[in-house]
Amino acid sequence: MDMSQYLEIFIDETKEHLQGLNQSLLQLEQNPQDISMLNEIFRVAHTLKGMAGTMGFSRMAKLTHDMENVLHALRSNEIKVTSGLVDILFKCLDALENYTENIVNTGNEGNNDYNNIIAQLNNAVNKKNVEPVSQKPSDVQQTQKVEEKGNDNNHATAQFKLNQYEQNVAFKAKEMGMNVFKITVVLNKGCVLKSARSFIIFQTLERHSEIIKSEPRVEDIEDEKFDYEFTVVCVTKEDIEVFIKDINSIAEIDEVLVTVLDSSDFQAGALQEANTTATPNPSSEQDSGSEDEASSDKKQDENNQGASAHKTKTGKTVRVDIDRLDVLMNLVSELIIIKTRLEGIDGGERTQAYSEAVEYLERITTNLHDAVMKVRMVPVEMVFNRFPRMIRDVARELKKEIVLNMSGEETELDRTVIDEIGDPLIHLLRNSADHGIESIEKRKEMGKSAAGQINLRAYQDGNNVVIEVDDDGQGINLEKVKKKAIERGLVKKDIANTLTQKDIIDFLFKPSFSTQEQITDLSGRGVGLDVVKTKIEQLGGVVEVETEAGKGSKFIIRLPLTLAIIQALLVIIGEEKYAIPLSSTKEIIKITPDQIMMIQKKEVIMIRNTVIPIVRLDQILDVPKDETKIPKQLTVVIVKKGERLSGFVVDSLIGQQEIVIKSLGKLLSGIKCIAGATILGDGNVAMILDVNSLAI
Amino acid sequence: MEDVINVEGKQYVVFMIGKENYGVDIQKVTTIEKMMPFARVPKTPDYVKGVINLRGEIVPVIDIRTKFGMEITEETEETRIIILKINEISLGIIVDEVDEVLNLTEESIENVANFTNDLSMDYILGVGKVDGRIVTLLNLEKLADISENNERGE
Helix, strand or coil: CCCHHHHHHHHHHHHHHHHHHHHHHHHHHHCCCCHHHHHHHHHHHHHHHHHHHHHCCHHHHHHHHHHHHHHHHHHCCCCCCCHHHHHHHHHHHHHHHHHHHHHHHHCCCCCCCCHHHHHHHHHHHCCCCCCCHHHHHHHHHHHHHHHHHHHCHHHCCCCCCCCHHHHHHHHHHHHCCCEEEEEEEEECCCCCCHHHHHHHHHHHHHHHEEEEEEECCHHHHHCCCCCCEEEEEEEECCCHHHHHHHHHCCCCEEEEEEEECCHHHHHHCCHHHHHHHHCCCHHHHHHHHCHHHHHHHHHHHHHHHHHHHHHHHCCCCCCCCHHHHHHHHHHHHHHHHHHHHHHHCCHHHCCHHHHHHHHHHHHHHHHHHHHHHHHHEEECHHHHCCHHHHHHHHHHHHCCEEEEEEECCCCEEEHHHHHHHHHHHHHHHHHHHHHHCCCHHHHHHCCCCCEEEEEEEEEEECCEEEEEEEECCCCCCHHHHHHHHHHCCCCCHHHHCCCCHHHHHHHCCCCCCCCCCCCCCCCCCCCHHHHHHHHHHHCCCEEEEEEECCCEEEEEEEEECCCCEEEEEEEEECCEEEEEEHHHEEEEEEECHHHCEEECCEEEEEECCEEEEEEEHHHHCCCCCCCCCCCCCEEEEEEEECCEEEEEEECEEEEEEEEECECCCCCCCCCCCEEEEEECCCCCEEEEECHHHHCC | CHHHHCCCCEEEEEEEECCEEEEEEHHHEEEEEECCCCECCCCCCCCEEEEEEECCEEEEEEEHHHHCCCCCCCCCCCCEEEEEEECCEEEEEEECEEEEEEEECHHHEECHHHCCCCCCHHHEEEEEEECCEEEEEECHHHHHHHHHHHHHHC
16 A cells, blocks of 8 residues: 555654654653653654554664663653663654654665664663763764665765775876865755755865765755765865865855875775874764754754655645634634624615625635635545554454454544544554454354454534444453452452443553553553543543443544534523534424423423433523513424434524634633633624533 | 833732722733623623623623622723733723722832731732822732632532
8 A cells, every 4th residue: 555645644743743752851851750751752652653653664663662661661660760761762762863854855764773772772671771871872873874884885974985986086186296185064054055055065166176076975965965064075286275265265164174185095995094194083073072963953954854855745735834724714703703793784774785795795704714614624534544554564463354444534624633633543443453353263262253343433423523443352351450450559449349331441541551461562551542532632522432342342532523613503591692503403393381291300302202301501501580481382402412312492593603613711611511602793792502511 | 101110110000999999910901991791601600700702802701899709889880891811811800990000119018917808818919008098909810810710619
């Protein structure tokens, strides 16, 4: 399967995670006791592992896996956070950044295994002494170089060699009384157009000389595939001073090192000796001196390269900060409020031209709203499509047969939600594959088909989008969960026996809770479900679990569409106006008070043989009301919450209207039955009812 | 103008509730509005009068009289809503009348421990004395904070 279309998402997400990792690591270094930071780092590592695994970047996955081992040991207090350890973690970060950089540039992660880092990680877990701090960064550098040298002899900067042909040219030139210079140019770190700058330098050099060798190669320099320094060898009749003067007149250069090469240098074949004697190790000096800067600069560099890579790869799309879309959305909201207000202006004063103008305005605002909404809405397919490959790999790894069935890929969600939903779904799917589906032998024993089924379904349900992950595996072993909960001190033994199924399942969502004895590459560390829950709740959604022993389990994620503008039914209760999202309303009926019956002290009505509980909104919302008036007829708005129906009793209806959802602000956040407020056409404020919490 | 130039002290918006003068830090005041219709928000403490539409922004409004357990009076022509911004939280407080802007130096503000007042001590920052007048300075952070706590408690 072609993963290239997800590469961009992967790169963006990885970069975001790495940035977060960087910050978390810095904070951990400041405050080694901070467990929450540790948890954060662990999650990032875990997520990266999953993502890299999904994309088939096995080296990256291996490294993050080993990182996780260390972090796990840290979390469970087996080892302590030391500065040496943090250094190793930083090295991992650098390595991951290098992988990402390779992926940006070439589409694959490269073939550096960073075995030394992995070895250090493993040492750390085995509580062996962590190497002293100062050595670390250069280690990374070295392995890289050694690896690179293995790939391509000409690539290693430290061992700058001329090939036979170049040696001959240089030798001939010397014979003819010309000078041979080796010039190393270090560009300023702030240099933006490195290739252009380098081009100028090359041009300047070529005025006086002939360049016989360049390291990195000229093509690479043109593509900006170098850090900030490059080395050239040129043959010239001019003196060394001329060169230094000329090059120094070019801006944005930090340093120029010119070395005169003697015939002996290339006769001996190794330029490197001359290096060590003439200028004591220019490049390595540079390296160690600016190591710290270098890593941050490298990152910036990587971003630059990332940006240019994007430009070339996807010219048709523009990545827009979601905040800008929010601003746009707010403006559209304001426009709609004004439009509604214009529509409401009394008909008597209207001229025909006015009416036409308003109608035209209405059309435009509606189109504008649709357009802005469309920009923000993305089909879940974007996230779903990377799963089949993942499940295939997972199945192979676990030696299980798993079939992934997906449906509802076209269901659309707000972009902000889409961006966040990937990780939780990866966790759930891996959980299903690892914990849920049994081994082939066991399935046969139990009389099931050899291939386990995992179903991933998305559909819209009113104002929510529901995503379900279910499997026909063994289900959740509630007894085992209960036992584990008691073991870990989450619950007392005597209380444990009184817990409901739901209570027990809730333990699964506690941090670091896992029933799996064996830690596998996939899951079992218990980070999965608490991450899922936190993420979903952040998005304003809920997670539910249904499970049946031997039959399988089902995770249901219910997410709000997070639409800023919705169609709503405006109603009057007492003297107050309220808005009910139209997507949750099913129908409106009028009943007489004697149609209300009592079942278990609850008011219900019967509609077409369905019993529907009644919610007296005026009582629940404490609406001030004239109690003496008893209406002959009641207006009931039937709303749906999932599959269930409830009847909201209101006094009268105003009608359907497009409303803009506004938050009540921080001060009033967290009120149960109110989802927000909206400004009506007349400038007054109406509360939007939260159907989910009001319905019975 | 003198007040503005004087860098020593801080400026306070002085308002009346009943016969008493109260002051809030002018830095925290966004605007002062006349009374406007507000929508009641269900399931909030009684001193949360509701929310108003302040040029497209929804702002909760607190009735100081109810909050501090004072006698409730009819609103008049002079009744104002002072819109405050405290730690990124916008809120309005209803006051009987907005008087003036006063400059108070550190020395003219006295510790509250020496005074007894109708208000709970928590909400008082200090008492400023200018020309024989007494201005009670409100602790706005507490005001925003407490109402939030009550909110959660509900």
